[in-house]
Amino acid sequence: MTTPVVDEAVGAMDMGSDERVRRRDRSAVxxxxxxxAAELAITPRNPITGEVADERMILNMGPAHPSTHGVxxxxxxxxxxxxxxxxxxxxYLHTGMEKTGENLTFLQGPTNVTRMDYASPLxxxxxxxxxxxxxxxxxxxxxxxxxxxxMCELNRVSSHLLFQAxxxxxxxxxxxxxxxxxxxxxxxxxxxxxxxxxxxxxxIRPGGVAADLPDGWQDDIRHLLEIIPPRLDEYEILxxxxxxxxxxxxxxxxxxxxEALALSVTGxxxxxxxxxxxxxRDEPYLAYDQVDFDVVVGTCGDSFDRYAVRLEEIRxxxxxxxxxxxxxxxxxxxxxxxxxxxxxxxxxxESMEALIHHFxxxxxxxxxxxxxxxxxxxxxxxxxxxxxxxxxGPKPYRMHIRGPSFAxxxxxxxxxxxxxxxxxxxxxxxxxxxxxxxxx
Amino acid sequence: MSDTEATVEEAAPxxxxxxxxxxxxxxxxxxYLGTVESLRNEGYCSAIDLxxxxxxxxxxxxxxxxxxxxxxxxxxxxxxxHARRTRIRLRVQVPADDPTVPSLFDLFPGTEAxxxxxxxxxxxxxxxxxxxxxxxxxxxxVGHPLRKDEGIGAIxxxxxxxxxxx
Amino acid sequence: xxxVPILGDVSGVVDEGLEGLDHNFVTARIEDLVKWSRAxxxxxxxxxxxxxxxxxxxxxAAHFDLARYGMEVFRASPRQADLMIVAGRVxxxxxxVLRQIYDQMMEPKWVISMGVCASSGGxxxxxxxxQGVDQIVPVDVYAPGCxxxxxxxxxxxxxxxxxxxxxxxxxxxxxxxxxxxxxxxxMPPREQPAPEPTDAP
Numbered sequence: 001m002t003t004p005v006v007d008e009a010v011g012a013m014d015m016g017s018d019e020r021v022r023r024r025d026r027s028a029v030x031x032x033x034x035x036x037a038a039e040l041a042i043t044p045r046n047p048i049t050g051e052v053a054d055e056r057m058i059l060n061m062g063p064a065h066p067s068t069h070g071v072x073x074x075x076x077x078x079x080x081x082x083x084x085x086x087x088x089x090x091x092y093l094h095t096g097m098e099k100t101g102e103n104l105t106f107l108q109g110p111t112n113v114t115r116m117d118y119a120s121p122l123x124x125x126x127x128x129x130x131x132x133x134x135x136x137x138x139x140x141x142x143x144x145x146x147x148x149x150x151m152c153e154l155n156r157v158s159s160h161l162l163f164q165a166x167x168x169x170x171x172x173x174x175x176x177x178x179x180x181x182x183x184x185x186x187x188x189x190x191x192x193x194x195x196x197x198x199x200x201x202x203x204i205r206p207g208g209v210a211a212d213l214p215d216g217w218q219d220d221i222r223h224l225l226e227i228i229p230p231r232l233d234e235y236e237i238l239x240x241x242x243x244x245x246x247x248x249x250x251x252x253x254x255x256x257x258x259e260a261l262a263l264s265v266t267g268x269x270x271x272x273x274x275x276x277x278x279x280x281r282d283e284p285y286l287a288y289d290q291v292d293f294d295v296v297v298g299t300c301g302d303s304f305d306r307y308a309v310r311l312e313e314i315r316x317x318x319x320x321x322x323x324x325x326x327x328x329x330x331x332x333x334x335x336x337x338x339x340x341x342x343x344x345x346x347x348x349x350e351s352m353e354a355l356i357h358h359f360x361x362x363x364x365x366x367x368x369x370x371x372x373x374x375x376x377x378x379x380x381x382x383x384x385x386x387x388x389x390x391x392x393g394p395k396p397y398r399m400h401i402r403g404p405s406f407a408x409x410x411x412x413x414x415x416x417x418x419x420x421x422x423x424x425x426x427x428x429x430x431x432x433x434x435x436x437x438x439x440x
Numbered sequence: 441m442s443d444t445e446a447t448v449e450e451a452a453p454x455x456x457x458x459x460x461x462x463x464x465x466x467x468x469x470x471x472y473l474g475t476v477e478s479l480r481n482e483g484y485c486s487a488i489d490l491x492x493x494x495x496x497x498x499x500x501x502x503x504x505x506x507x508x509x510x511x512x513x514x515x516x517x518x519x520x521x522h523a524r525r526t527r528i529r530l531r532v533q534v535p536a537d538d539p540t541v542p543s544l545f546d547l548f549p550g551t552e553a554x555x556x557x558x559x560x561x562x563x564x565x566x567x568x569x570x571x572x573x574x575x576x577x578x579x580x581x582v583g584h585p586l587r588k589d590e591g592i593g594a595i596x597x598x599x600x601x602x603x604x605x606x
Numbered sequence: 607x608x609x610v611p612i613l614g615d616v617s618g619v620v621d622e623g624l625e626g627l628d629h630n631f632v633t634a635r636i637e638d639l640v641k642w643s644r645a646x647x648x649x650x651x652x653x654x655x656x657x658x659x660x661x662x663x664x665x666x667a668a669h670f671d672l673a674r675y676g677m678e679v680f681r682a683s684p685r686q687a688d689l690m691i692v693a694g695r696v697x698x699x700x701x702x703v704l705r706q707i708y709d710q711m712m713e714p715k716w717v718i719s720m721g722v723c724a725s726s727g728g729x730x731x732x733x734x735x736x737q738g739v740d741q742i743v744p745v746d747v748y749a750p751g752c753x754x755x756x757x758x759x760x761x762x763x764x765x766x767x768x769x770x771x772x773x774x775x776x777x778x779x780x781x782x783x784x785x786x787x788x789x790x791x792x793m794p795p796r797e798q799p800a801p802e803p804t805d806a807p
Contacts, residue, residue: 031571033579063700064707066652066682070659071700091576092700093656096734098561099585099592111729118657134460162660181667188664198664199657199753261486264550277522371503373460374489374518374529385489387516391498402489402518410553436656439576439697577734578699585733593733 028417030077030085055079061424063092069166069428070435074412081420086413093439101399105365106132109396111202113386116401117437118199120159122151123379124401124437125204127386130285131375132206135368135390138340142287143331144208149286150221150324151194151203152377153317157228158187159380160310160317163432164235167307170429171248173239183228190220207341208334221325225318232314240308249304253415253427256301263414264407267382268313269431272298272305279378291323303430310380310432340366365394381405381432403437455505464529466508472532473542476517480547484519484528487548490555491516492534492562496588512536513564517544517551534564543569561586637773644688644714645770648763651687652680653707655694658721658753662693665756675763684710689766690743691759695723696736708743716775718762719745722752740787746775747788 062073071092077085101112113128114121126148133140161184168176188198194213195201203210239245255265257275270277278295280288296312298305334341342361343354360366370392376385382404389398408431415427454475455466467475493514495501501510511533520527534541543566544551555566556575563584566572574581583590654662666672666680681687684707696704708717719739722728725748727737739745746769749762765788769775778787 033573063703064653066680071655091574091578092697092703093695094576094697094699094734095695095730096585096592096732097730099734100730100732103592115657115729118660177663178668181664182669185664185667185669198755199660262549264487264548264554266486266488282522282525371459372493372516374462374527376488383488385518387489387491387518389493397498398493400489400491400493402491406553406557407550410550581698590733592731594731595727595737597731 028085029413030075030087032087056084059421063089066170069433072409072428072433072435072438074424074428076416076421076424078421083416083419083421083424086416086424088409088412090409090435090438093435095436095440097440098399098401101396103395105394106206106368106396107361107365109399110205111200113399113401114200114202115436116403116440117379117381117384117405117434119162119434120155120380121200122148122155122204123377123384125202126152126286127375127377127379127384127401128388128399129204129206130377131373131386131388132368134373134375135371135388136206136340136366137369138207138335138337140208140335141332142329144333144335145286146324146328147209147213147333148204149288149291150213150321150328151191151209152286153320153324154187154190154224156317156380157314157321158184158191160314161187163310163380164307167429167432168239170425171245173242173245176235176239179231179235179238183231186224186227190217190224193217193220205334207337208332210334212333218325221321225322225325228318229315232311235311246304248422248426249307249430250302251300252303252419252423253430254300254302255411255415259414260301260411263410265382265411266407267378267380267404268296268306268309269382269408269411271296272309273301274299279376279383283376285375285377290327291320293317293320303426306430306432313380367392367394368396376402379404381434381437382408384437401437401440403440405431405433405435405438409433409438455508457503457505459503459529462527462529464531466505466531466533468508469532469534469541472515472530473544473547475530476519476544476547479519479528482521483523484521486520486522487517487544487551487554488520488527489516489518490544490551490558492558492564492586494562494586494588496536509533513539513562515541515558515564539563540565540567542567545569560584563587641771641773645767647676648688648716648767648770649679649681649686650677650689650691651684651707651711652682653690653692653704655692655696655700656723658693658724661753661756662691662720662759665759670756670760672760672763675767677763684708685712687711688714689716689718691718691720692724692739692743692745693720693753695721695728695730696739696742697734698736701736701742704739705742716746716766716770717743718747718749718759718766720749720751720759720762721754722750725750728752744779744782745787746779 056077056079059076059078060073061076063071073089073092075087075089076083097112097116101109104112109128110125113124116124161180165177165180168180191201192198194217195203255269255273257273260270260273260275274297276295276297281295293316296309296316298309338357342358347354348358368390370390372389374385374387376383384404385402387400387402388396391397412427412431416424454471457464457466465475493516494512495510495514496512504510513534513536515532515534517530518527532541541564543555545568553575555569556571556573558564559566559572560574560576561584573579664670666678672678690708690711719725723730723735724739727735731737736742747762747766749758751758769788
């Protein structure tokens with residue numbers, strides 16, 4: 001069953017929309033090496049006619065600019081203050097995580113992938129665990145599934161609050177930075193209570209989660225559900241009708257659905273264009289088919305829509321959390337398969353078999369059958385995928401993470417084309433890249 | 441066999457398999473572009489992922505269908521069809537002595553950055569790519585780190601304070 | 607009730623003449639004043655790279671509040687900054703940029719290496735990450751953690767301030783010719799007053 005917007009966008013794909021993408025591509029994306037850019041900086045020339053154009057210059061923005069979006073570098077070809085072509089240059093945070101992943105066991109894998117998207121680490125752990133469990137062919141208990149869903153939706157809330165904070169600060173609403181962090185601290189306090197860490201939790205592991213929810217978690221969740229929604233209303237009052245905020249975001253960086261699909265864009269950016277696709281509803285994983293939530297879709301595809309979609313998604317995530325509060329089942333928080341799950345620490349003193357299992361799991365690691373699988377979840381930035389190839393050993397033979405921001409960054413030249421440089425800041429912040437998962 | 445595979449098979453038989461319940465096609469290098477184009481015409485509207493796997497030290501692949509010669513590199517492409525909510529994966533074998541495949545940029549512009557990453561980390565070239573250069577590593581880097589014959593590059597760890605603590 | 611002097615009404619002001627010099631002036635050595643001002647208005651440069659940058663921003667936000675130390679103004683321009691908090695993993699591509707930013711800072715400048723990736727390469731002992739920023743810039747305080755929580759970062763900052771005030775930092779830098787290299791775990795404990803001896807049987 002498809003929606004009209006989906007059909008139209010897919011239909012537009014055949015009617016030469018990629019010709020339109022290609023035309024914009026030629027005029028928007030700056031494809032030149034650093035050497036050429038340096039030469040042009042000395043004698044700028046019109047790229048088509050070749051004559052000297054002294055209004056045109058190549059400006060370098062980054063990689064060390066105010067630390068909201070990490071280490072992204074942009075080469076901007078500008079005529080006066082208008083950005084003509086641009087080129088995002090990434091790689092300043094390349095950590096070799098995919099190579100590191102080949103040297104860590106499947107149990108250690110989440111510690112590695114969690115540091116890719118550091119604003120929403122639980123999603124990376126989740127997708128890695130889902131892929132591993134598909135290869136292992138094991139079932140995760142329902143309580144573990146629901147705990148994962150609860151933690152992931154809270155992580156979506158904290159990640160979108162981070163977006164609200166940094167987006168506001170980039171546009172000049174510096175107080176938004178303070179407000180966004182205020183709520184985020186409440187969510188992080190809950191995470192610290194459950195997982196032990198504020199960030200990079202290593203909580204969702206193949207087989208379930210690392211520990212059960214502590215007693216009294218329902219009260220903490222109720223506290224969060226009480227304090228966050230009124231403050232979201234405060235942000236709307238503060239920002240939505242503020243004329244400067246609207247002028248800086250409305251009509252800035254417009255993206256069309258067909259273009260977004262051609263550029264492999266997913267997540268709030270795709271939904272803000274009006275395209276109705278959310279993996280939680282369309283390819284349900286965990287227990288998303290048992291909870292009721294709306295998929296938030298924008299209308300124009302500009303930066304204001306991207307901001308509004310993410311703000312409303314916080315509300316929808318809190319609605320899901322509220323339902324999980326009532327529906328959380330009892331049971332185990334991790335699978336009882338002894339080959340995969342370490343035994344409880346107390347049993348190690350009593351049983352030789354438990355000691356051997358503990359030893360084998362933590363030194364050598366559990367063996368995963370040969371095969372390859374791709375698992376995907378809907379992270380706050382888009383479709384986060386994990387492709388694992390296993391050769392039957394305890395470590396992944398190849399682990400590849402499909403980072404949504406990596407594909408979303410390709411829209412930057414198209415969104416910034418023809419706009420002022422101040423809009424470039426608004427556009428980057430509305431795309432909300434996290435460079436950890438871009439560069440891996 | 442799904443409709444997709446049947447239609448693709450009618451044009452030119454592309455070997456197919458399944459892996460953990462996900463359908464996988466194994467076109468040859470020559471049939472690669474044509475297969476992707478016909479999949480796109482059927483409704484696979486977005487290229488989700490493009491990556492490369494280096495099978496140099498793999499003990500032996502058992503999941504390839506008959507008639508496919510395993511080569512050192514494999515280009516893995518993931519496509520998605522939103523209307524029918526299906527995904528499909530393509531695995532193209534690429535030999536080590538001629539690591540080149542056609543680029544998908546004209547069909548799916550979103551694969552531009554993914555192909556650059558594949559070139560950067562594995563050394564697989566993509567013909568027809570508009571900007572064939574390194575993306576993650578510095579431009580003057582030598583080597584392709586994710587290949588299996590390149591080590592991880594770890595340095596020995598020194599615990600300088602260990603002797604003092606005793 | 608205390609009398610609040612109305613402007614122009616000087617009847618309540620005590621004129622002690624030259625004897626008032628004792629408590630109406632502050633005297634100190636220039637050196638101490640300089641150290642005090644350096645410690646109390648230490649502006650950080652934004653060098654947030656990865657996950658530690660998020661915790662650094664959290665430290666600057668309202669809950670943990672760096673503004674009470676005068677440090678909430680993260681200067682984007684290194685020319686205006688005193689302190690570089692290297693927050694996050696430094697990749698090979700980023701290393702020359704790091705050095706360039708450090709060179710652009712004006713003396714006196716301090717460096718806090720925040721997190722294990724900046725201090726030693728962290729969990730990423732591989733081809734892509736510089737194994738410790740002290741290979742590139744001289745580091746004064748190492749703050750361990752992955753990521754270090756805001757409390758740890760503030761401990762590092764306060765250690766830096768203490769060491770600036772006592773002059774220990776400058777002494778160490780002169781001795782090593784580079785950074786002070788203070789490891790939070792190895793700091794000698796502050797001198798506590800000896801506990802009162804109790805007459806317990």
